[in-house]
Amino acid sequence: MxxxxxxxxxxxxxxxxxxxxLFKLGYLFSAMVVPIIYLVAFGLGLGKSxxxxxxxYLDFLIPGLVAMxxxxxxxxxVANALxxxxxxxxxxxxxxxxPISPFSIMIGEVCAGVTKGLFASVLIIFVGFTxxxxxxxxxxxxxxxxxxxxLFACLGIVTGMITTSHEDTSxxxxxxxxxxxxxxxxxxxxxxxxxxxxxxxxxMPLTHTNILMRKTCLDGEGAVSLAVLLVYAVVFFMYxxxxxxxxxx
Amino acid sequence: MxxxxxxxxxxxxxxxxxxxxxTIGKGEVFGLLGPNGAGKTxxxxxxTALARPDSGRCRIAGLEMDRCPAMIKRxxxxxxxxxxxxxxxxxxxxxxxxxxxxxxxxxxxxMDKTLAAVGLPDRRGSLVSHFSGGMQRRLLLGRxxxxxxxxxxxxxxxxxxxxxxxxxxxxxxxxxxxDGRTVVITTHYIEEAENLCDRVGIxxxxxxxxxxxxxxxxxxxxxxxxxxxxEEGRLVQHMCPGRTEAHALAGRMEGTVTIRRSNLEDVFVxxxxxxxx
Numbered sequence: 001m002x003x004x005x006x007x008x009x010x011x012x013x014x015x016x017x018x019x020x021x022l023f024k025l026g027y028l029f030s031a032m033v034v035p036i037i038y039l040v041a042f043g044l045g046l047g048k049s050x051x052x053x054x055x056x057y058l059d060f061l062i063p064g065l066v067a068m069x070x071x072x073x074x075x076x077x078v079a080n081a082l083x084x085x086x087x088x089x090x091x092x093x094x095x096x097x098x099p100i101s102p103f104s105i106m107i108g109e110v111c112a113g114v115t116k117g118l119f120a121s122v123l124i125i126f127v128g129f130t131x132x133x134x135x136x137x138x139x140x141x142x143x144x145x146x147x148x149x150x151l152f153a154c155l156g157i158v159t160g161m162i163t164t165s166h167e168d169t170s171x172x173x174x175x176x177x178x179x180x181x182x183x184x185x186x187x188x189x190x191x192x193x194x195x196x197x198x199x200x201x202x203x204m205p206l207t208h209t210n211i212l213m214r215k216t217c218l219d220g221e222g223a224v225s226l227a228v229l230l231v232y233a234v235v236f237f238m239y240x241x242x243x244x245x246x247x248x249x
Numbered sequence: 250m251x252x253x254x255x256x257x258x259x260x261x262x263x264x265x266x267x268x269x270x271x272t273i274g275k276g277e278v279f280g281l282l283g284p285n286g287a288g289k290t291x292x293x294x295x296x297t298a299l300a301r302p303d304s305g306r307c308r309i310a311g312l313e314m315d316r317c318p319a320m321i322k323r324x325x326x327x328x329x330x331x332x333x334x335x336x337x338x339x340x341x342x343x344x345x346x347x348x349x350x351x352x353x354x355x356x357x358x359x360m361d362k363t364l365a366a367v368g369l370p371d372r373r374g375s376l377v378s379h380f381s382g383g384m385q386r387r388l389l390l391g392r393x394x395x396x397x398x399x400x401x402x403x404x405x406x407x408x409x410x411x412x413x414x415x416x417x418x419x420x421x422x423x424x425x426x427x428d429g430r431t432v433v434i435t436t437h438y439i440e441e442a443e444n445l446c447d448r449v450g451i452x453x454x455x456x457x458x459x460x461x462x463x464x465x466x467x468x469x470x471x472x473x474x475x476x477x478x479x480e481e482g483r484l485v486q487h488m489c490p491g492r493t494e495a496h497a498l499a500g501r502m503e504g505t506v507t508i509r510r511s512n513l514e515d516v517f518v519x520x521x522x523x524x525x526x
Binding site: 006008009010012013016017020089090091093094095096097098099100101248249 | 294297298299300301318319320322323325327329331332333334335337338342346347349350351352
């Protein structure tokens with residue numbers, strides 16, 4: 001195997017494990033249950049009183065749910081798996097002891113995270129097509145979805161590598177992922193939020209994913225959001241690679 | 250084959266490995282013997298690129314660990330103390346992933362050969378979670394042998410195994426030696442070190458306190474042991490250089506006295522004042 005494909009065994013391993021989980025009925029249910037609860041509670045319940053400027057609230061909500069789902073699945077799968085593999089199952093050590101570069105380990109883990117994030121997103125997209133006839137997918141939507149999965153898979157690597165216990169992974173998720181899910185424009189527009197909080201919201205990467213996913217083509221605002229996402233992706237990727245390169249027990 | 254000089258590794262304020270220096274020859278079976286926490290696993294981790302030392306030098310086949318880690322990783326096979334097989338994958342999938350990570354081309358043939366060698370020829374498609382503990386240990390050893398490494402690191406290879414399976418494991422290790430591999434074993438089983446190793450290094454609190462062949466170590470402290478229970482109920486042991494001296498000493502004692510050959514645990518107790526656990 002050439003150096004170019006050193007990452008593939010790591011990806012293959014994750015996919016073999018993922019396939020086994022898919023055959024267990026609980027997985028599909030758990031991947032869909034949270035977004036569907038939000039869809040019913042917000043979309044069909046509270047959403048009737050929300051003014052979005054996008055017409056039907058479901059048209060506003062579904063791209064946000066796809067963004068949220070891709071974020072949480074890419075992040076959680078990678079962070080949890082890496083943390084468990086490193087601290088408890090010790091399977092991560094196999095990668096470190098193999099004659100492959102830390103960069104390849106990073107690529108393999110990130111690709112696995114992107115695949116899992118995309119899988120969960122596709123489930124929500126199917127639901128979106130079913131309940132909202134006006135829901136459409138554009139090339140920009142697909143590109144941003146991929147970028148969002150990539151970015152949060154990289155963040156998952158960082159978390160999985162720096163946490164010293166499995167409980168810490170949940171703590172990081174509670175501090176960063178959960179607030180982002182609710183305050184980044186997934187469920188309601190953020191333009192009426194007070195400026196101080198708005199500044200924090202504007203820093204969150206999911207805010208920019210939500211902005212881009214609701215656009216049909218790239219305009220000035222979209223270009224700024226895309227640049228922000230790219231910066232986050234590069235920073236998280238570089239830092240994740242660094243943590244793997246510096247790994248020592 | 251392996252050249253270690255002044256190796257030191259500290260965790261917090263605990264010095265896990267303290268200026269260890271040793272050389273292991275090609276084709277040698279070398280044992281690191283010591284109680285839990287003596288630093289055996291830490292040395293293996295450093296030699297297999299899993300941990301970085303604070304100071305010291307580490308060479309395998311003349312290659313510096315910090316300069317040529319990838320080349321060294323191609324030459325070594327590792328059986329860790331912790332079972333790090335993927336239990337939700339089959340034996341074949343575990344070997345396949347490992348082989349791909351090491352860039353093996355003729356994987357199918359090697360997998361068949363390896364599974365046959367460790368006595369699991371018909372279990373390629375079985376989930377590892379369905380294996381017994383002994384089968385999982387054998388598969389771990391098989392995985393380490395898949396790449397046909399020059400150096401085999403075995404960290405407590407027979408830990409938790411019953412005596413019969415342990416002897417099967419020893420046969421596999423002897424076979425690796427016959428095949429010309431250098432084998433480094435960590436163990437706290439006296440019998441294992443005595444049965445398998447050409448030379449043994451005894452570690453206590455991170456420091457290498459003795460290094461010789463098992464018979465050489467025993468000769469250093471006395472080849473015979475005279476044991477008796479004193480009035481306080483404590484077992485008292487005296488090391489004697491030979492059988493004659495042991496019998497002479499036993500003849501001067503009252504009550505039940507036992508004379509036996511010394512073992513590596515006696516060496517460890519004599520050198521450290523502590524027992525192996």
